[in-house]
Amino acid sequence: MTYKTILAVLQSKADAGRVLDCALPLADRFSAHLIGVHAEAIPVPYVTPMGFPDTDFIAASAEQNQQRSEEIKALFDARATRDGVSFEWQAMENVSGDSAVSALVAARASDLIIVQQADPDGNSGSHANVETLLFESGRPVLFVPYAVSVNSNFKKVLVAWNGTQQAARATFDALPFIKQAEQTEILLLDATDSAQQDGAMAGVDIAAALARHGANVTFASQASGGVGAGEAIENRIAETGAELLVMGAYSQSWLKEFFFGGATRTLLESMPVATLMSR
Known part of the structure; x- marks a missing residue:
């Protein structure tokens, strides 16, 4: 692709x-x-x-x-x-x-x-x-921030992953960037156990799938620490020096939002780096 x-x-x-x-x-x-x-x-x-x-x-x-x-x-x-x-x-x-x-x-x-x-x-x-x-x-x-300069080389990519359809769509839509990046991190926030998957292993499958495409992938699972998902993602961007954020876009219906549902609005408004979203 x-x-x-x-x-x-x-x-x-x-x-x-x-x-x-x-x-x-x-x-x-x-x-x-x-x-x-x-x-x-x-x-x-x-x-x-x-x-x-x-x-x-x-x-x-x-x-x-x-x-x-x-x-x-x-x-x-x-x-x-x-x-x-x-x-x-x-x-x-x-x-x-x-x-x-x-x-x-x-x-x-x-x-x-x-x-x-x-x-x-x-x-x-x-x-x-x-x-x-x-x-x-x-x-x-691909959203270009209005207040921040963008280097479109995108050497470091951060993927906000929660296992949903939207996250999967965004991740594979960003595959051309991910394959060329020097490093891609899969970020999970507050992952929990479910009937389908162990929370500790929630991002392993997508990391392995991207690695098969030749991407250099790392994995991070962390607690949001009481802040909103959008703010937690922004904090991780600052920590890693990511130049591109990849995440699914979620509707504004609270019934449909999942881990990162509230982050869609937050990141559309603040957007510290170039951000690729898919719906």
Whole structure:
């Protein structure tokens, strides 16, 4: 398995450079085709006090949208051409102007989606519903932190493992990174005995499976120590120097959450390193 189609979601000029800093080296490394996607909002009809559509306002809005899209396209084209990767550009429109929502069709035909983590302090025009990609695309999403630089070599990988379907999906979706990493650690938190498995042996099978692919795998089982799972994972990232976190994404229903259910929200908001999630 490898990544041959990579989708870069570019919501604005503010996040485009950071996303491309990650996407372009990966496209080159995996000899992948890179698709850049950006959406603008469909101009909303504005009615004058006399009750007539304000055509000047609509035309001005459309012109501004087109200019913004063309600026991001020019940045994408220039950098992709410079790096010598196979690429294409897709410009779209929707009611909200959300590039993540518009990218869903292309995302479902991609091996890997790359998007910046939502920046809560960014202007409203730069916000993207990145969770839509995570929960509705059916494909792995690599989140680039908005506040931390990313080295896409990903020499150290941390896999948050709890034996669930989502964790398994994310782990094998990340296999191209895991195989190339110098070290991959399988992390279990608060593992307990069950009818199916001894808690002490909970991560042995996945570690062995990854090792058969040639990955250099280590194993760590620890107690969360009374902190939330998300915080415990962040602490382990700091301890190990991991450059990529791999974990399953869990719904926000408390009935469906398992060991790391609450960590999905925590890590989407804090995200100390690049994070690959699958649903």
